[in-house]
Amino acid sequence: DAGVIQSPRHEVTEMGQEVTLRCKPISGHDYLFWYRQTMMRGLELLIYFNNNVPIDDSGMPEDRFSAKMPNASFSTLKIQPSEPRDSAVYFCASSLRRNSYNEQFFGPGTRLTVL
Amino acid sequence: GQQVMQIPQYQHVQEGEDFTTYCNSSTTLSNIQWYKQRPGGHPVFLIQLVKSGEVKKQKRLTFQFGEAKKNSSLHITATQTTDVGTYFCAGYSSASKIIFGSGTRLSIRP
Numbered sequence: 001d002a003g004v005i006q007s008p009r010h011e012v013t014e015m016g017q018e019v020t021l022r023c024k025p026i027s028g029h030d031y032l033f034w035y036r037q038t039m040m041r042g043l044e045l046l047i048y049f050n051n052n053v054p055i056d057d058s059g060m061p062e063d064r065f066s067a068k069m070p071n072a073s074f075s076t077l078k079i080q081p082s083e084p085r086d087s088a089v090y091f092c093a094s095s096l097r098r099n100s101y102n103e104q105f106f107g108p109g110t111r112l113t114v115l
Numbered sequence: 116g117q118q119v120m121q122i123p124q125y126q127h128v129q130e131g132e133d134f135t136t137y138c139n140s141s142t143t144l145s146n147i148q149w150y151k152q153r154p155g156g157h158p159v160f161l162i163q164l165v166k167s168g169e170v171k172k173q174k175r176l177t178f179q180f181g182e183a184k185k186n187s188s189l190h191i192t193a194t195q196t197t198d199v200g201t202y203f204c205a206g207y208s209s210a211s212k213i214i215f216g217s218g219t220r221l222s223i224r225p
Contacts, residue, residue, distance in 0.1 A: 033213075035215075042215065042216075042217045042218055043158070043203060043215045043218065044215070045213050045214070045215065048213070055211055056211055056212065056213075058212075091157055091158070093158075101163060102163075103148070103160040103163065104148070104150075104158075104160060104205075105160070106157040106158045106159070107157065108157055109157055
């Protein structure tokens, strides 16, 4: 398996533009997570899905952020409109829950810069 | 709300010295996981602890889960340069909440 795939790996955009980050989880995994990492705030869980259904979106910073998982093999995180403070590395992770065991596999991340 | 505090924020040690990072949760956890992130990389799963008082070892790494399931530690014996990175704990609550600690960045003097 190729692991969790994220695209793009780098994104530079201007303030006010829409940004869409994409994630393909590991095949067969039933959980998908979106994280944001910055020096100031560390690693923050934004939202996670179980079987394509959002379970906890309390980490989504504001209405400018939205996440979807239309099927088991694809998810998007959208920021509209983007702001400079959204600059961060965004990670997607997936896991397969077996009893209480649910190791998360992280993708390589998307480095977003909003000018 | 639920918080997971991790200390220290940074640790700089001489190669061969030991290293410990601690996580403390404001609420009882159902389980806790530890991850390592190399500079420029992504977090990689190390281990999961589920039982009260559980201790697990991976070569030079020792992981502990407190009796009250509110704290955990990672201890590295005789650090090596390959141990460089940031170590995160991730606490899972019974309310389906997942909170990562702020991480401890380990740097090593050869």
